Amino acid sequence: MTIGLLTRRSVTLGLTALLAGCVQSGGAPSGGGFRAPDPAPRPVPNAGWDAWVEGFKGRAAGRGITSGTLDAAFRGAGFLPEVIEKDRNQTEFKRSLEDYLAIAASAERVSLGQAKLREYGGTLAAIEGRYGVEAHVVAAVWGLESFFGTRRGNVPVVSALSTLAYEGRRGEFFEGQLVAALRILQNGDIGAAGMTGSWAGAMGHTQFIPTSYLEFAVDFTGDGRRDIWGEDPSDALASTAAYLSRSGWTRGLPWGGEVNLPAGFNTGLLGRGKGKSAAEWSALGVTAAGGGPVPGGGSIISGGSNILGGGPAFLLTQNFNVILRYNNAENYAIGVGHLSDRLLGRGAIRASFGPDAAGMTIADRQELQRLLTAAGFDTGGSDGVIGAKTKAAISGYQASAGLAVTGEPSLELLRRLR
Structure with missing residues (x-):
């Protein structure tokens, strides 16, 4: 399996990455560890939102949402101005790959993740047996999305999604998510009061948006509910594995890994869609950073400003593309892969990223x-x-x-x- 090579770039974090414990940009402290969650936002009166909800109820009813579900969902719901503020400001927040990995694989996150792997080892092994996605990969997604369940989100999802749909910047998308959330309520997986998540409507231990929940969530515990919100993460972890499995995950194929490039490496080989097999890369002098053969076959990225100037380079396989299906941000996918390696006890990135724009390492x-x-x-x-x-x-x-x-x-x- 092959994919292309990438050059370094900073990316705006996707919705789930923005909610990943302290992988959040903006309000998070500089340290990569856990911080106490912000207070849940309070609704404020808004006549425009009230009128929008009345119109929406008619459209939702036409899509099969019952009046009982609508009444229960909007009882206590309201307009959340904080959600609008976060939606409008999210594109301002960027992290370099170096900063992103420093947070994504911080000592605290790795330590807690290894403890969670021990605590839920039996469950994760059973999930791996059923869906073919390795335990440490599922755990890494959990770690980035909610700091292993410690930051699942406390924003009422119906209020958040209706606010975003009413505001209109991406109204059609968020109205679709709101209808999906109402279907979840109507199915009985959770009650309206318990359906909380991020400001953008991502929910539970591994931050599923409602449409993804409807498509991929599973009842792994067999209790008749697909519960991704509760203290027991089993359904959420299994749902993540189901998502990755159905997106094409290949068991036993690494996501990629850090590699060394030979002197005089042809930078014209860089770029997505220019992948090669492991044997072809090896023939070009590419080796694994820790020694030994190239890990799988695929593409290579650089974490430094100059791929031949000492910055780290990463080989990416088809499983990297599968992680991108979960969150289409390259830094996020590398973060999941690297954190999954660290959870297994593998080392930190070996090569230096070099100085930043201020000349500081x-x-x-x-x-x-x-x-x-x-x-x-x-x-x-x-x-x-x-x-x-x-x-x-x-x-x-x-x-x-x-x-x-x-x-x-x-x-x-x-x-x-x-």
Whole structure:
């Protein structure tokens, strides 16, 4: 199986990645660990939303949604302005692949994931036996989507989806998701009060949107309900495996892995759709970063600004494309693959990503965070990812020192702190 090669790029995180514990951009602290969830948003009166709901009820009834389901779903629902704000701002948040992997495979996430693999080992083994998707891969999706169930979302889904459908930027899409959510309620899998999730309507341990739930969710426990919301993650994990399996997952084929490229490598081979077999890559001098043969066959990406300048390169197989079916963001798919490897005890990325636009390496940024925290300006961790809390710490230090307040890291600032 072969796919092409990729060059490095930063991507705007997809809906599920934006909700993946602290893989969220924007409000998350700079550290890659767990943070307490935000309070659930409160509805506010909105006459326009009220009128839209009345019109929608007629359309939903025409699509087979009963009056009883509609009454139960909208009892207590309301317009959520916070949802509109997040929807309009999401495209502003980007992470480099280096930052994304630092968060996606943080020490805390790996440690918790390995504990969850032990705790749910029997369940995950049974799921793997039924659907053919390896336990560590399913667990990695769980880890990115909800920090292993600790951040499943507390936003009422009917309120969120109706708000987004009424607002209209992607009205047709969100109205379709709302109808799907009502079908879930009508089927009896969950009650309206228990149907909570993200601001964009993704739900449960592995953040299914309603239409994907209707297509792929399974009742693995056999209790008559496809429960992806409760404390027991079994149905959610099995549903994720079912999704990947039906999307073409090949058991035993790695997602890819880090590779070394030979001197003089032909960069014209880069790009999706230019894949080669493992034997062909090996003949070109490509080797696995840890030594040994190329892991499978497929494509190679670079995590550095220059693929021949020391940045890491990753070989991608067809299973990488399957992960993209779950969330079509390349950083996310690499994050799932790399986290799945780390859960098995494999090592971190070997090659350096090199300096960022400010000329700072991840080691520089980590040192900056440690020194700021030691000076009394808490950065919330020292993972080298410059998030909101690190920027606030920088601003606080700059103000205290009589410097221009920019909130941006720099080598000059690092030298001053030293």
